[in-house]
Amino acid sequence: MRIAVIGGGPGGLYFAQLWKRRHPDAQVDLFEQNPAGATWGFGVVFSEQALEFLRADDPDTVDAIAPHMQSWSNITLDLRGETTEIDGVGFSSIGRLELLKLLQQRVQAAGVAPRYDTAITSLEQLAGYDLIVAADGLNSLVRRAFEGDFGTSVSYSANKFAWYGTSKRFETLSQTFVETELGAFNAHHYRYAPDMSTFLVECDRATWQAYGFAERTVEESKAICERVFASTLDGHPLKSNKSVWRNFPWVWNEHWWFKNMVLLGDALHSAHFSIGSGTRLAIEDAIALVKALEAERELSAALARYQVARKPVVQKLVAAARASAAWYEKFPEHMKLGLMDFAMSYITRSGRIDEARLRAMSPAFMARYEGSRDVRSGAEP
Template sequence: MARVAVLGGGPGGLYFAYLWKTRHPEDFVQVIEQNPEGATFGFGVVFSSRAMDFLRADDPETADVIAARMQTWSDMVLVHRGETVTIDGVGFSAIGRLELILLMTERARAAGVVLSFGTTLQSLDAVSDFDLIVAADGVNSLVRRSFEGDFQTSVSYLDEKFAWFGTTKRFEALTQTFVETELGTFNAHHYRYSPSMSTFIVECDRASWLKAGFDHLAPDDVKSRCEEIFADALDGHALVANKSNWRNFPWIWSARWSHRNMVLLGDALHTAHYSIGSGTRLALEDVLALVKSLEAHPGQIREALEHYQAVRQPVVEKLVRAARDSAAWYADFPRHMRLSPIEFAYSYITRSGRIDDERLRAMSPGFMQRYDAFRSRTAA
């Protein structure tokens, strides 16, 4: 019998624990999470329309259970200069982060995983008797920070600021609202994740953040000012805060994915900018790749962990490159806002370099018909 410690009770950690215990019921699997059960920050998490395909291919039961709780839509919307531009065919699904974690917790517990919530580890000595340590403990990973040199980790931060709120305003699609005010330029990513709640992420460049006084306002005043800035989008609804502090997005990358019997996954290993909506997806995909590698090398931990990195890293690198290109566009969105709404939408949807005109015509024929008509008029 092997002993497996999973540090971190987020979606990635819980999913690994569930999957491994289900497939290897003789093994002892324990999840150690510092927060109490049922506690989490944030609101909804979003997946692209195809993001669940990977899960359905390997674990259709879990995919179906999650999909049944999701809100889905087929288009996305951009609001610029008060004008709405719809980009058809860009489907997404969303689920409440807490609902996803509770669902994963339920399944892990039913599989026989030992769940230790409200447990803070001061050092890794507490798990020294485990055969495998899976670090799914997020951007502040104890495992990674304890051996950053061995994991060859690099950390840097974007200069832009963001804060993650919720709201009772129901949005029918994933919407990006861009506004220019006397305080600066601001963007909100908002989408529903339940019939009655939506995520509402506010972001801005540092100059606007300072000009708006966000560097010294109290949390309630920050919420109120964001409500004023996005009053039209919120349509009388309030923002809901839950650890909705201003943050700088951290770029985390580890050139070595494992050390001794310890292995990283999800945000503990790498981060991808929230603008491509792939953080949770990447963590779940990491889990599937790790489980397959361990099963392909039974009893050979080092070989399995090296195989995990060799197979998975090229896929992750591609997504992270796209995330960096997307983040670069957002860093410069005040300049992009000089474009007309339709040009702005085209700049937005092609920002990561993964979508060219041919693919866009196939994916979003309605939008491209409008864009091509605009180009014909302006060229005449």
């Protein structure tokens, strides 16, 4: 089978190396429009559960990536200068560029020679391939060419966000919520290297307009965010990498394949950054696609199998991501709560965690929360 993979992000690289490794005689050509060392954003996160799922299918890749990751076992919330920790919520992170380099090495070791600086501008360039794997991201050429056939829908979250990095080291995945005279801000921040952290700034549209960000340059916006989060950054500057304000795009496709073309990763679906599952979903899509192709002789049957097996899993995660994003769209209202009630609202926002699960998962946090609830209700200690 001759396979063309469009897109050299985590999903495309992962599929290419996995298929070639398991089928050495296959022809796999990977096309990426950017140079090998180019990427936007800073770090990506994986939950402990996501890494365990990946390890079950591909322990070698996890073993290659794990030594380059930063890990922690709790979340820190800062609400107007008051902090609390939620224990038992494990995550690991890695620089996006570092992850790409590791996957690029595995692709080359498997025998695939990626074609960087090669833009696919027309599907006619891929004539003759048996299978086209569209891992070309939110602006997928394949998806846009056949939106009606894929059943594509695109919408946008109301909040604005800008993705920065900083040399400030954060010990855990942290959330800082700040109230200013012109509106409220939230920052998602976590280290992805010993001396670097992701620092994603978010605000609602009213705050974004009050600060005039639409007319600000990237440098002017960055300077404002540095002032808003001065105490959090502790003198460290923000670093920009295409750090423009944007609205989160919700991409969904009812049909995951058409003819000999199949979608995966952000080309297929998007999940809000607040649950940190975008890279995980792309890699798991690639694994599911490989399994489906190996299970069926006919290509159409294999692509149908991929959709049937994988779609329900993704729908659950996307539903959780939408619930999480909806909470963030109202975070200025949630900030009116006391610290412990705010923390409970935050950790249960996606609907996947309730108080019973928290007692098992985060006993220290629940002891503090229930103690504060008793105080508020006037219960006897």
